[in-house]
Amino acid sequence: GQNIDQPTEMTATEGAIVQINCTYQTSGFNGLFWYQQHAGEAPTFLSYNVLDGLEEKGRFSSFLSRSKGYSYLLLKELQMKDSASYLCAGMDSNYQLIWGAGTKLIIKP
Amino acid sequence: GAVVSQHPSRVICKSGTSVKIECRSLDFQATTMFWYRQFPKKSLMLMATSNEGSKATYEQGVEKDKFLINHASLTLSTLTVTSAHPEDSSFYICSARDGGVAGPLPADTQYFGPGTRLTVL
Numbered sequence: 001g002q003n004i005d006q007p008t009e010m011t012a013t014e015g016a017i018v019q020i021n022c023t024y025q026t027s028g029f030n031g032l033f034w035y036q037q038h039a040g041e042a043p044t045f046l047s048y049n050v051l052d053g054l055e056e057k058g059r060f061s062s063f064l065s066r067s068k069g070y071s072y073l074l075l076k077e078l079q080m081k082d083s084a085s086y087l088c089a090g091m092d093s094n095y096q097l098i099w100g101a102g103t104k105l106i107i108k109p
Numbered sequence: 110g111a112v113v114s115q116h117p118s119r120v121i122c123k124s125g126t127s128v129k130i131e132c133r134s135l136d137f138q139a140t141t142m143f144w145y146r147q148f149p150k151k152s153l154m155l156m157a158t159s160n161e162g163s164k165a166t167y168e169q170g171v172e173k174d175k176f177l178i179n180h181a182s183l184t185l186s187t188l189t190v191t192s193a194h195p196e197d198s199s200f201y202i203c204s205a206r207d208g209g210v211a212g213p214l215p216a217d218t219q220y221f222g223p224g225t226r227l228t229v230l
Contacts, residue, residue, distance in 0.1 A: 033218070042115075042202050042221040043153070087152065095206075097143075097219060101152040 002026050004100035006088045011106045012078055020073045020086050020103045028093020032071045034062055035087040037102065043087055047073070075105075083107045112136055113205050115222030122193055123230055129189045130225045132203030138183035139205035143219060144176070147200045159186045193229040201225045 003025045012018040024032065031050035035043035049055055049064035049071060061074040073086055085102040092098060112135040122128050132142055141160050145153040157178050159165040165178035177189040186205075190197055204219040 035221075040200075040224075040226075042224045044221070045218055048218065096158070097155075099153050099155070104150075 002090075002092060002098045004088055004090055004098055006086075006100040006103045008101065009104045009106065011108060012075075014078055014080060014107055014109050016078050017074065017076050018078060018105065020075075020088075020105065022071045022073070022088035022100060024069050024071065024088070024090040024098070024100075026090040026092040026098055029066065030091040030093065030095055032062075032064055033089040033091065033097065034071075034073045035089065037085045037087055039084075046086075078107050080107050080109070111207060111218075111220045113139075113203065113220045113222040115203055115225055117225060118223060119226045119228075121228045121230065124194055125192055127189055127191045128193055128227060129187055130201055130203070130227075132186045132188070132205065132222050134184045134205040134207070134220070137205075137207045139186075139207060140183065141206045142180055142186040143204045143206070144178060144186075144188050145202045145204070147202060147224075153202065156188075190227065193227070195229045198227055198229045201227060 006022045031048055033048050034046040036046050037043040047062035049062050054063045059076045064071045085104050087102045088100040089097040114133045116131045143158055144156045147153050155168050156171045157165045157167045159178050159180040161180050161183050167173045175191055180186040202224040203222045206219050
Protein backbone atom coordinates (compact mmCIF):
# COMPACT_ATOMS: atom_id res chain seq x y z
CA GLY A 1 0.00 0.00 0.00
CA GLN A 2 0.95 3.64 -0.23
CA ASN A 3 1.79 5.52 2.92
CA ILE A 4 3.36 8.72 4.16
CA ASP A 5 4.53 9.03 7.77
CA GLN A 6 5.49 12.20 9.55
CA PRO A 7 5.34 13.31 13.19
CA THR A 8 2.07 14.75 14.38
CA GLU A 9 3.47 17.72 16.22
CA MET A 10 6.79 19.40 16.96
CA THR A 11 7.78 22.36 19.09
CA ALA A 12 10.75 24.63 18.52
CA THR A 13 12.08 27.97 19.70
CA GLU A 14 12.16 31.18 17.70
CA GLY A 15 15.55 31.59 16.02
CA ALA A 16 16.39 27.91 16.24
CA ILE A 17 16.50 25.14 13.62
CA VAL A 18 13.98 22.33 13.24
CA GLN A 19 13.95 19.26 11.05
CA ILE A 20 10.67 17.61 10.08
CA ASN A 21 11.08 14.04 8.87
CA CYS A 22 8.93 12.14 6.40
CA THR A 23 9.09 8.53 5.26
CA TYR A 24 7.17 7.40 2.24
CA GLN A 25 6.01 4.32 0.39
CA THR A 26 4.48 4.93 -3.01
CA SER A 27 3.69 2.86 -6.09
CA GLY A 28 6.39 4.26 -8.30
CA PHE A 29 7.90 7.62 -7.50
CA ASN A 30 7.75 10.95 -9.25
CA GLY A 31 8.94 13.24 -6.53
CA LEU A 32 8.36 14.43 -2.99
CA PHE A 33 6.61 17.67 -2.16
CA TRP A 34 6.48 19.76 0.98
CA TYR A 35 3.63 22.18 1.55
CA GLN A 36 2.98 24.67 4.32
CA GLN A 37 -0.54 25.18 5.61
CA HIS A 38 -1.56 27.85 8.07
CA ALA A 39 -4.71 27.23 10.07
CA GLY A 40 -7.83 27.86 8.01
CA GLU A 41 -5.90 28.36 4.80
CA ALA A 42 -5.05 26.22 1.80
CA PRO A 43 -1.60 24.65 1.43
CA THR A 44 1.17 26.55 -0.30
CA PHE A 45 4.07 24.94 -2.11
CA LEU A 46 7.44 24.90 -0.36
CA SER A 47 9.69 22.45 -2.13
CA TYR A 48 10.00 19.56 -4.54
CA ASN A 49 12.68 16.86 -4.65
CA VAL A 50 12.96 14.11 -7.22
CA LEU A 51 16.71 13.44 -7.06
CA ASP A 52 18.73 12.51 -3.99
CA GLY A 53 20.26 15.35 -2.09
CA LEU A 54 19.57 18.68 -0.51
CA GLU A 55 17.64 21.52 -2.12
CA GLU A 56 18.18 24.83 -0.38
CA LYS A 57 15.80 27.74 -0.70
CA GLY A 58 16.46 30.55 1.70
CA ARG A 59 15.64 29.54 5.26
CA PHE A 60 14.03 26.32 4.07
CA SER A 61 15.83 23.24 2.75
CA SER A 62 14.53 19.84 1.75
CA PHE A 63 16.40 16.58 1.53
CA LEU A 64 15.58 13.34 -0.25
CA SER A 65 16.98 9.83 -0.09
CA ARG A 66 15.15 7.63 -2.56
CA SER A 67 16.89 4.44 -1.44
CA LYS A 68 15.63 5.01 2.11
CA GLY A 69 12.23 6.39 1.18
CA TYR A 70 13.03 9.36 3.36
CA SER A 71 12.82 13.12 3.21
CA TYR A 72 13.16 15.96 5.63
CA LEU A 73 12.31 19.64 5.67
CA LEU A 74 14.80 21.84 7.48
CA LEU A 75 13.72 25.24 8.73
CA LYS A 76 16.40 27.64 9.94
CA GLU A 77 16.20 30.90 11.89
CA LEU A 78 12.67 30.08 12.91
CA GLN A 79 10.16 32.90 13.02
CA MET A 80 6.80 32.99 14.74
CA LYS A 81 5.10 33.07 11.34
CA ASP A 82 6.54 29.63 10.64
CA SER A 83 3.99 28.18 13.05
CA ALA A 84 1.90 26.07 10.70
CA SER A 85 1.30 22.53 9.57
CA TYR A 86 3.83 21.06 7.16
CA LEU A 87 2.51 18.48 4.75
CA CYS A 88 4.70 15.89 3.08
CA ALA A 89 3.33 14.39 -0.15
CA GLY A 90 4.78 11.75 -2.41
CA MET A 91 3.86 11.58 -6.07
CA ASP A 92 3.26 8.08 -7.38
CA SER A 93 3.65 6.65 -10.85
CA ASN A 94 0.23 8.02 -11.86
CA TYR A 95 1.29 11.52 -10.80
CA GLN A 96 -1.14 11.29 -7.89
CA LEU A 97 -0.13 12.94 -4.63
CA ILE A 98 -0.20 10.74 -1.54
CA TRP A 99 -0.52 13.02 1.46
CA GLY A 100 0.85 12.69 4.94
CA ALA A 101 -1.29 13.77 7.88
CA GLY A 102 0.87 16.84 8.40
CA THR A 103 3.18 17.97 11.17
CA LYS A 104 1.97 20.82 13.30
CA LEU A 105 4.92 23.02 14.15
CA ILE A 106 4.62 25.21 17.22
CA ILE A 107 7.13 28.03 17.60
CA LYS A 108 7.73 29.43 21.06
CA PRO A 109 9.37 32.78 21.81
CA GLY B 110 1.76 32.90 -12.25
CA ALA B 111 -0.20 29.73 -11.43
CA VAL B 112 -3.02 31.24 -9.44
CA VAL B 113 -6.14 29.27 -8.55
CA SER B 114 -9.26 30.93 -7.29
CA GLN B 115 -12.15 29.34 -5.48
CA HIS B 116 -15.60 30.71 -4.88
CA PRO B 117 -17.29 31.12 -2.50
CA SER B 118 -14.77 31.27 0.31
CA ARG B 119 -17.42 30.62 2.91
CA VAL B 120 -20.98 29.36 2.70
CA ILE B 121 -23.66 28.54 5.23
CA CYS B 122 -26.67 26.63 4.03
CA LYS B 123 -29.66 24.75 5.35
CA SER B 124 -29.78 20.99 5.46
CA GLY B 125 -31.20 19.54 2.25
CA THR B 126 -30.05 22.31 -0.06
CA SER B 127 -27.33 22.08 -2.72
CA VAL B 128 -24.17 24.12 -2.81
CA LYS B 129 -21.92 24.74 -5.81
CA ILE B 130 -18.24 25.55 -5.41
CA GLU B 131 -16.21 26.88 -8.32
CA CYS B 132 -12.51 26.40 -8.89
CA ARG B 133 -10.71 28.41 -11.56
CA SER B 134 -7.15 28.43 -12.80
CA LEU B 135 -6.56 32.08 -13.61
CA ASP B 136 -3.38 32.13 -15.63
CA PHE B 137 -2.85 28.63 -16.89
CA GLN B 138 -4.82 25.79 -18.37
CA ALA B 139 -5.46 22.99 -15.95
CA THR B 140 -6.03 19.67 -17.63
CA THR B 141 -6.48 18.10 -14.22
CA MET B 142 -8.12 19.48 -11.11
CA PHE B 143 -8.43 17.84 -7.72
CA TRP B 144 -11.02 18.23 -5.01
CA TYR B 145 -10.08 17.69 -1.38
CA ARG B 146 -11.85 18.00 1.90
CA GLN B 147 -10.21 18.61 5.19
CA PHE B 148 -11.59 18.21 8.70
CA PRO B 149 -10.16 20.28 11.55
CA LYS B 150 -6.61 19.29 12.43
CA LYS B 151 -6.62 16.54 9.83
CA SER B 152 -4.77 16.18 6.58
CA LEU B 153 -6.17 16.63 3.12
CA MET B 154 -8.44 13.88 1.90
CA LEU B 155 -8.65 13.52 -1.86
CA MET B 156 -12.26 13.24 -2.97
CA ALA B 157 -11.94 13.10 -6.73
CA THR B 158 -9.76 13.83 -9.72
CA SER B 159 -11.32 15.81 -12.51
CA ASN B 160 -10.05 15.81 -16.08
CA GLU B 161 -11.33 18.33 -18.58
CA GLY B 162 -14.01 16.91 -20.81
CA SER B 163 -14.34 13.58 -19.05
CA LYS B 164 -16.01 12.12 -15.98
CA ALA B 165 -14.35 12.61 -12.64
CA THR B 166 -12.61 9.75 -10.90
CA TYR B 167 -13.85 9.42 -7.33
CA GLU B 168 -11.90 8.01 -4.43
CA GLN B 169 -13.24 5.02 -2.59
CA GLY B 170 -15.98 5.96 -0.17
CA VAL B 171 -16.90 9.23 -1.89
CA GLU B 172 -20.46 9.26 -3.23
CA LYS B 173 -20.40 10.54 -6.78
CA ASP B 174 -24.14 11.24 -6.78
CA LYS B 175 -23.73 13.42 -3.75
CA PHE B 176 -20.59 15.26 -4.82
CA LEU B 177 -21.12 16.20 -8.45
CA ILE B 178 -18.04 17.34 -10.29
CA ASN B 179 -18.01 19.06 -13.64
CA HIS B 180 -14.82 20.08 -15.45
CA ALA B 181 -16.30 21.82 -18.46
CA SER B 182 -13.27 23.81 -19.52
CA LEU B 183 -9.52 23.93 -19.03
CA THR B 184 -9.89 26.68 -16.45
CA LEU B 185 -13.03 25.75 -14.51
CA SER B 186 -14.15 22.85 -12.38
CA THR B 187 -17.19 22.85 -10.11
CA LEU B 188 -18.13 20.73 -7.13
CA THR B 189 -21.79 20.57 -6.18
CA VAL B 190 -22.69 19.16 -2.80
CA THR B 191 -26.24 17.90 -3.26
CA SER B 192 -28.76 17.59 -0.46
CA ALA B 193 -26.20 18.79 2.04
CA HIS B 194 -26.30 17.55 5.62
CA PRO B 195 -24.46 18.76 8.72
CA GLU B 196 -21.88 15.98 8.35
CA ASP B 197 -20.89 17.53 5.01
CA SER B 198 -19.65 20.61 6.85
CA SER B 199 -15.95 20.82 6.09
CA PHE B 200 -13.20 22.78 4.40
CA TYR B 201 -13.22 22.00 0.68
CA ILE B 202 -10.09 22.77 -1.29
CA CYS B 203 -9.45 22.46 -4.99
CA SER B 204 -6.12 22.27 -6.72
CA ALA B 205 -5.11 22.46 -10.33
CA ARG B 206 -2.23 20.80 -12.02
CA ASP B 207 -0.46 22.40 -14.90
CA GLY B 208 1.14 19.69 -17.01
CA GLY B 209 3.30 22.30 -18.66
CA VAL B 210 5.40 24.95 -17.01
CA ALA B 211 3.41 27.84 -15.61
CA GLY B 212 6.28 29.26 -13.64
CA PRO B 213 9.44 28.30 -11.73
CA LEU B 214 7.80 25.33 -10.05
CA PRO B 215 8.19 21.83 -11.44
CA ALA B 216 5.62 20.47 -13.84
CA ASP B 217 2.80 18.56 -12.17
CA THR B 218 2.95 20.77 -9.10
CA GLN B 219 -0.51 21.24 -7.68
CA TYR B 220 -1.61 24.80 -7.12
CA PHE B 221 -4.23 25.19 -4.46
CA GLY B 222 -7.23 27.44 -4.31
CA PRO B 223 -7.90 29.30 -1.04
CA GLY B 224 -10.56 26.82 0.05
CA THR B 225 -14.29 26.99 0.80
CA ARG B 226 -15.57 26.56 4.30
CA LEU B 227 -19.01 24.92 4.15
CA THR B 228 -21.28 24.93 7.15
CA VAL B 229 -24.55 23.04 6.89
CA LEU B 230 -27.10 23.90 9.55
